[in-house]
Amino acid sequence: MKPFQNHWRKATSAVISAICFLCALMVILPLALILFHLIRLGASSVDWNFLTHLPKPVGETGGGMANAIVGSFVLVTLAVLIGVPVGLLGGIYLSEFGSPRLNWAVRLAADILNGTPSIVWGIVVYALVVVPMKGASAYAGGLALGLIMIPLVVRTTEGMLALVPNSYREAALALGIPKWKSVVHIVLKTAGKGIVTGVLLACARVAGETAPLLFTASGNQFWSHNLSEPIASLPRQIYTYAIAPYDDWKRQAWAGALVLILITVAFSAGVRVLTRGSNTAGAR
Amino acid sequence: MIAATAQRKVVLAPPSKAGDAFFKFLTWGMAMMVFVLVALLGWELFQGSKISLQQFGWRFLIHDWDPGNGNFGALPFIFGTFVSSLLGLMIALPLSLGTAIYLTELAPRWLRRPALSLIEMLAAIPSVILGLWGIYVLVPWLRDHPYPLLQKALAWLPVFRGHIYGQSFLSAAVIIAIMIVPIITSMAREVFRAVPDSQREAAFALGATRWEVTWLAVLKGSRRGMFGAAMLGLGRALGETMAVTMVIGNSTDISASLFAPGSTLASAIANQFSEAVDDTYRSALFELGLVLLLVTIVTNILAHLLVGAVSAPQDAFNA
Numbered sequence: 001m002k003p004f005q006n007h008w009r010k011a012t013s014a015v016i017s018a019i020c021f022l023c024a025l026m027v028i029l030p031l032a033l034i035l036f037h038l039i040r041l042g043a044s045s046v047d048w049n050f051l052t053h054l055p056k057p058v059g060e061t062g063g064g065m066a067n068a069i070v071g072s073f074v075l076v077t078l079a080v081l082i083g084v085p086v087g088l089l090g091g092i093y094l095s096e097f098g099s100p101r102l103n104w105a106v107r108l109a110a111d112i113l114n115g116t117p118s119i120v121w122g123i124v125v126y127a128l129v130v131v132p133m134k135g136a137s138a139y140a141g142g143l144a145l146g147l148i149m150i151p152l153v154v155r156t157t158e159g160m161l162a163l164v165p166n167s168y169r170e171a172a173l174a175l176g177i178p179k180w181k182s183v184v185h186i187v188l189k190t191a192g193k194g195i196v197t198g199v200l201l202a203c204a205r206v207a208g209e210t211a212p213l214l215f216t217a218s219g220n221q222f223w224s225h226n227l228s229e230p231i232a233s234l235p236r237q238i239y240t241y242a243i244a245p246y247d248d249w250k251r252q253a254w255a256g257a258l259v260l261i262l263i264t265v266a267f268s269a270g271v272r273v274l275t276r277g278s279n280t281a282g283a284r
Numbered sequence: 285m286i287a288a289t290a291q292r293k294v295v296l297a298p299p300s301k302a303g304d305a306f307f308k309f310l311t312w313g314m315a316m317m318v319f320v321l322v323a324l325l326g327w328e329l330f331q332g333s334k335i336s337l338q339q340f341g342w343r344f345l346i347h348d349w350d351p352g353n354g355n356f357g358a359l360p361f362i363f364g365t366f367v368s369s370l371l372g373l374m375i376a377l378p379l380s381l382g383t384a385i386y387l388t389e390l391a392p393r394w395l396r397r398p399a400l401s402l403i404e405m406l407a408a409i410p411s412v413i414l415g416l417w418g419i420y421v422l423v424p425w426l427r428d429h430p431y432p433l434l435q436k437a438l439a440w441l442p443v444f445r446g447h448i449y450g451q452s453f454l455s456a457a458v459i460i461a462i463m464i465v466p467i468i469t470s471m472a473r474e475v476f477r478a479v480p481d482s483q484r485e486a487a488f489a490l491g492a493t494r495w496e497v498t499w500l501a502v503l504k505g506s507r508r509g510m511f512g513a514a515m516l517g518l519g520r521a522l523g524e525t526m527a528v529t530m531v532i533g534n535s536t537d538i539s540a541s542l543f544a545p546g547s548t549l550a551s552a553i554a555n556q557f558s559e560a561v562d563d564t565y566r567s568a569l570f571e572l573g574l575v576l577l578l579v580t581i582v583t584n585i586l587a588h589l590l591v592g593a594v595s596a597p598q599d600a601f602n603a
Contacts, residue, residue: 010493017386019382020382024387024391024399026379027380028399028402031406034414037421085314087314088314091315093311098315109322111587113321113325115523116325116523117522117550120523120573123329123573127570147321179304180306180307208409208411208412210410210525211550211554239526239530242415250420254416257412257416264409268408
């Protein structure tokens, strides 16, 4: 080949490599900018007052998001109570009992559920719970988030159980242990870290969901004393404050967003700690 | 000694089958919940939209949205959903493929994992925070700097004419692009990683440059997977709600200009559901949900069929 052609080919390769590198930079850039603005605009407003006080009425400055922060934890707890048992057992079926054909169908259905816009869950739970109960409630919000969690937990459990070597199961069966005991005590235990990781990631995901809560948990400017009352949540409060025309609310929206991000990061940090030093479990 | 132990007969009762049968049934029931939920979604939305289905029929899909006169149609929202999602995909796809190529083929090994973690972090940012950042940082900047330049350069295209609003289809598309880049990137990365190294080595051995190796050994065989990754991104884009609601402007008009405000199916539900007091209005919003569900199901099934073979189950979380 002529030298000219070789130079040309090398130059093309270099240029395209550079373009790919720039693509990667452009993809990371929004993340950097979002974190920068969150800290610049939110950090000064996150103080003890913000974390421990109720919102003030319109027109008064100050107040905080204490009820929304607690509300988010309540909703995520409800979601875990609904999503984890169903998802875990469903995932166990896929990995330990299922047939290839049924598993294919379950996986497809789970992917469809994962791809369903969360606002759709919002109005479905509205029709299912809010209308019969004649009002928004923490139950409805928790249910919406829990239903969103189910397919996530099914897929992650199945994936993690598949990593458990078959010899473990065979060893248990050879000892005459009933299959369900071998699954619960040996297979689940082996995959435990990975499953907890998956559940934490699912929690982080639903903790940031706003759309399914708009019409189910609704919102609340005060503490809710009863799970059948509307309950405040952090994402919902951020949304309300972000689109409101008051400067003090905007300031608090940034502060709330920073707190929400920190909670999400805390979940992922939990994941990091759990997966440290293990290569079978963890988010790849 | 040995003979003695061998002679002692130890009779253990065989393990009970009842526990196993119960356990299998229980887990089966929970696995079936996944189908129940799909059916529940469809059924509740169908029930909710009954009034609207009866009153407007198929006309609903090609009619304007006029709640003031009790006339409902999904056309502006279907239009808005597809314009913003496809535009978002057009922005996100090249960036994601470039990033995925960089991560699998070009980047030094020590950089790959941290870079991937950053992309996963972007995926983990809640939609409402992206929306907040969108309203107060991204949209004002887009409106003041890139949009006028774009209009000046491409004024001969009707889609870039007209008054420049910050909250617009184009802003929604940019936000959508930011949201779907991580999904497409991580799917495309899985696809590229599934290509055996021996193929790359063969291409290198023939004297190919780095780009030629990527093109011949990796990209050419991954078309199907890349298409699947794009579909997965599109599915996510179609249903994106909060961030889009916050930056699209929520107008129910259909405009040819990308600088004009609009609405999507999801943003219309989020924005109008609590105002809808009469039954027809609410029913029409449920029907928007039904349309949205059907569109995303079709996209997701396509994506599932296209990337099913290469995707690991954990990828449910890259969403």
